[in-house]
Amino acid sequence: MKRADKTAIKTHSSNGSNGRPPKKKKSAVAELPSRFYGSPLPGVKPEELSGTLVVIEGTDGSGRSTQISLLTEWLESEGFAVQTMGLRRSYLVGEDIDGLLAENSVTRMTLALMYSTDFFDQLERRILPALRSGLIVLADRYIFTLIARAAVRGIGRDYLHGIYETALRPDLTFWLNVRPEVAFDREFKKSQIISYWESGRDMSLSNDLFQSFIRYQSMIKREFEYLSKRHGFIEMDGESSVSDLNRLLRKRIAAHLGIRSTHYRPSHALSHLWR
Amino acid sequence: MLDWQQAWPKLGIVTPDTLTITETLSLKEPAPKRQYPGALVVVEGIDGSGKSTQLYLLKRWLEIGGYRIHFTEWNSSPLVKSATRRGKQRRLLTPTTFSLLHAADFADRCERQIMPLLHGGYLVLADRYIYTAFARDAARGCSPHWLRNLYSFAPTPDITFYFRAPLDVAVNRIVAGRPKLKYYEAGMDLGISLDRAESFRIFQERILTNYDQMIETDNFVLMDGTVRVNKLQKLMRQIVGERISLQQFAPKKK
Numbered sequence: 001m002k003r004a005d006k007t008a009i010k011t012h013s014s015n016g017s018n019g020r021p022p023k024k025k026k027s028a029v030a031e032l033p034s035r036f037y038g039s040p041l042p043g044v045k046p047e048e049l050s051g052t053l054v055v056i057e058g059t060d061g062s063g064r065s066t067q068i069s070l071l072t073e074w075l076e077s078e079g080f081a082v083q084t085m086g087l088r089r090s091y092l093v094g095e096d097i098d099g100l101l102a103e104n105s106v107t108r109m110t111l112a113l114m115y116s117t118d119f120f121d122q123l124e125r126r127i128l129p130a131l132r133s134g135l136i137v138l139a140d141r142y143i144f145t146l147i148a149r150a151a152v153r154g155i156g157r158d159y160l161h162g163i164y165e166t167a168l169r170p171d172l173t174f175w176l177n178v179r180p181e182v183a184f185d186r187e188f189k190k191s192q193i194i195s196y197w198e199s200g201r202d203m204s205l206s207n208d209l210f211q212s213f214i215r216y217q218s219m220i221k222r223e224f225e226y227l228s229k230r231h232g233f234i235e236m237d238g239e240s241s242v243s244d245l246n247r248l249l250r251k252r253i254a255a256h257l258g259i260r261s262t263h264y265r266p267s268h269a270l271s272h273l274w275r
Numbered sequence: 276m277l278d279w280q281q282a283w284p285k286l287g288i289v290t291p292d293t294l295t296i297t298e299t300l301s302l303k304e305p306a307p308k309r310q311y312p313g314a315l316v317v318v319e320g321i322d323g324s325g326k327s328t329q330l331y332l333l334k335r336w337l338e339i340g341g342y343r344i345h346f347t348e349w350n351s352s353p354l355v356k357s358a359t360r361r362g363k364q365r366r367l368l369t370p371t372t373f374s375l376l377h378a379a380d381f382a383d384r385c386e387r388q389i390m391p392l393l394h395g396g397y398l399v400l401a402d403r404y405i406y407t408a409f410a411r412d413a414a415r416g417c418s419p420h421w422l423r424n425l426y427s428f429a430p431t432p433d434i435t436f437y438f439r440a441p442l443d444v445a446v447n448r449i450v451a452g453r454p455k456l457k458y459y460e461a462g463m464d465l466g467i468s469l470d471r472a473e474s475f476r477i478f479q480e481r482i483l484t485n486y487d488q489m490i491e492t493d494n495f496v497l498m499d500g501t502v503r504v505n506k507l508q509k510l511m512r513q514i515v516g517e518r519i520s521l522q523q524f525a526p527k528k529k
Contacts, residue, residue: 092367096355109382125369159424162424
């Protein structure tokens, strides 16, 4: 049933650009969003994309990676094939961005555009093929982090939305919201140092790294509050326990997929994450 | 005379034969006030239109005169170079990533060279500018609206010279001088033709059409790429002298 509804929407959105769908049909689905924010990428047919795109957003230390590991295992145990994506993971420029970040010689616009190249390379070469094959894509961050990071550095929001208007609209976007202080504790516990970029040191906010981190992450959080309203995020309490958060995520995803939210316990390999 | 040459006077375009310099200039809007003391002169046109030769000669003229100038080329940022090279060699680029990678390259030069130099009072000469992306990436299938937004951070040039040569002339200049056309250069990613020379020609034709559409909207100064090199250069220098007060870039007398 769910699948059939979606097909109807997709078919409509593809008709809308060139042909004129019958009036009746138009009014029936006008409220429903298309799979793309603007016009689709060149050569992409939205009706071919039968998979599901689930995005997990949140600042560093919000527990995204943990949840994605657990969700992947749960979905696979339920028989769904999963593809993941994340920042700087493209074959085309992933390593180049690592290099740029290490050098500190890169400026904000160049970095923003390198990240967008990284994003679209993954979208076109990994995500769209996966969605065509009916896979579930779990995205460890998406365009929203990229927009937020560039926006706090003074690049226009409309400009950024313009670049990403050819991106695919997620089926579900979860925002794991944590206070900057909690994110700081978690990040410090994880790596024992606070990184240059995560504390926004390129922005000269404070010479004190704790202050710099808190101020930077607070700015990012404000952008997310704006983005959450604009794009209809599902806001989750990132400070609740891993198992509670996971249960809520599974419930929403299961409802979307039309499956029963079954009982899940992580395997031995992932049990260390289950706190 | 070819059709497009006959169309020139109607468009208010510079050719050595049709209009005098002053008449041409009066057709254009006065340059808007800039927020920087520098000036930006760019050349555009398809491969083989003669633009690089002409900009080189302009650069030599200004260099010899001791003017404060900087020359920048499309697709030349060292930060982005390795990614572009890998993408092209391994044919990984889609129209979108091709476009974004070139935009990143441009952004790097814009933020670290062009803007600081314009603020520092330099005359910046650019071999290809954002109009190359508008013409070429749109020929690859990117939306013109998306491209305009992508490059909206770029400063508007004081003069945009558009060198136009008939397709056959331009294509022959390139094909004759190059043993093998590169994959993306020839637009092979578009799957127009398996023959590189054929694909190149069709691709260039699309780009030419896109350039022509910007003549009026983007205030191009049209230059006839078939005119003799020295005659065209003389015209180019005249136009630069008329439109830009070169005195401000002249060597300072002590």
